[in-house]
Amino acid sequence: MKKKTVKKLLSVSLVSAMTVVLLAGCGGGSDSGDSGSDEGGSGDGKTLKVAAFEGGNGADIWEKITAAFEEEFDCEVELELSSELDQVLTKEIQNGDVPDVVYYNLGQESGFTETMLKEKAVADISDVFDDELKGKMVEGILDGTAAQPYGDGKIYLAPIFYTQTGFWYNATLVGEGKEYAVPTTWDEFFELGKQAKADGRSLFTYPQPGYFDATMYAMLAQAGGTDFYNNALTYDENTWTSDEGKKVLDTIATLVSSDNLWADTVSNANTDGGFKVNQQAVIDGDALFMPNGSWVVGEMANSTPDDYEWGVMGVPKWSADESQSVYTFTEQMWIPADAPNIDLAKEFIKFMYSDTVVDLCLANKTTNAETGEESDAPIVVPVQGAAEKLPEGVIKTSFQTGDDVVAVTGTWATTAPIEGLDMKGSVYGAIDSVSTGDMSVDEWQEQLVDVWSQCADAME
Incomplete structure (x- = not known):
């Protein structure tokens, strides 16, 4: 060779x-x-x-x-x-x-x-x-x-x-018999955020806004089912104006609000190497959950204490009786x-x-x-x-299986080149602006509707 x-x-x-x-x-x-x-x-x-x-x-x-x-x-x-x-x-x-x-x-x-x-x-x-x-x-x-x-x-x-991806968490703090119970639904998740805030901790951080790709895919499938999800990937015009699509955007906005997000997240996410600082915040107990994949274990091994425990769960569901959608990267x-x-x-x-x-x-x-x-x-x-x-x-454990687990795959469909379109920036980069209050959820929705229209026209 x-x-x-x-x-x-x-x-x-x-x-x-x-x-x-x-x-x-x-x-x-x-x-x-x-x-x-x-x-x-x-x-x-x-x-x-x-x-x-x-x-x-x-x-x-x-x-x-x-x-x-x-x-x-x-x-x-x-x-x-x-x-x-x-x-x-x-x-x-x-x-x-x-x-x-x-x-x-x-x-x-x-x-x-x-x-x-x-x-x-x-x-x-x-x-x-x-x-x-x-x-x-x-x-x-x-x-x-x-x-x-x-x-x-x-x-x-x-x-x-x-x-498979999901929300990785500090299992030294979260889990059966620990300080915080593992939530199943979004309501339970945000209630946990109130408890964490009272203890001087934050509920959530994210390495970079691009890490929301797997989260958003799973949420779309969870909100609307397989057909809705597949239509969203191919730029259905109703993706973001539908009740399901708006529910996804509203929930992400709550997730990255100042009530739930670790305060240094956005600044670190836009600094060279800052994604590891945000990941370290979970290890240190400053934030409890973040979107990620199993690669984070090896990526952070050098700064992870010997007695630390990782945990992973699927993105929360809106209703406890729903099947769990898990995005497969x-x-x-x-x-x-x-x-x-x-x-x-x-x-x-x-x-x-x-x-x-x-x-x-x-x-x-x-x-x-x-x-x-x-x-x-x-x-x-x-x-x-x-x-x-x-x-x-x-x-x-991160390879979640079972009769009530639905694995979803895929990415936004490929289109002909669109001059001036920054797909990742429009879809995920806006999350930073929503978090800081520089962009409202309605403005984010309007931006996505416009992007989906451009992409639908460029489908071959």
Whole structure:
């Protein structure tokens, strides 16, 4: 296996008009629905270029996966790892150096994957998920817009890792026999906030406003059910003017009001590295709950006391007798439409769901860059039974299952490029302004109605 050394690049603006044009020139002209052959590519069919984002999962897992693939398929893998993969790939793709496989998620600040989708520069990989593989996958994981970004029934993004999200809390303080009981409904949650405030604590904080994505998705599904949720993802004009949509906005506004929100949340959320300060507030007991995923355990391990306990619960329900909607966050792998070795790339994606990779991911460990200390950092592949193999503890608990739990997936559907639209800022960034009182709920609603109208018009 070759490991490509990646030097830190100077600033490369992905959102500039020049970049969009260049990306369109690389991938926009391809027929992404006809991607089953290497014909016309420059690949040799035996060397696979894998570009992977180096994040919280560490680098070691990718070296192990690619080495196992090389052994099984008798090929060579050129592995490129970078914590600034969007910048690296933007430059390389402009220069005609297109990787075969990319691991880079939706929802990143750069919007790199979304831009590639908008420019039709991602290959259709529906045929990877034949009946055998579909039957092995966690139910529903392929159905949402996180796998089918155009809502056309075709899969372009492979959900290779998953975790369920919710409200993570300080279980040293909250739980059976602790100072505070675990709430089930929003009414109970806000009553708990009054109790916490009387004790000099805050009910809630959030790392950054973007962390409300999973919360909002779960709330929309909870408020209106599956059909309402799916319609919202594809910009139904009634999403935010409906009783269900307005209920979601009103509840979030109450959640981030001064009565419930830790006072330093907004300032930290907009400071470099401040998201960890907000997360630390939960560990320290200054705030009780925050939206997050299981990655927070490893992310905050270095500043978490040995006697601290994490807890996790689903986003509160409006009524105790409702089923619990839990948002499932996926990490995506995809194939550029102009990849030189598409057939081998598809085999690599299939390999990501093999027993070999499942076991490698569950045994994953990461090393703290500051202390050199190694710790368990299991990753769960979305195949049936993988989560059940996790050791007992909060990570395993975070994969909430049961007859009364409804897992929801997906993201806002991909549209053609819309000049001047900041989707994340409009949807989630406004939460900071609602919290500070600079924007009313009605103004936020009007803004969302306008955004949904623009996106509906740009749906393809």
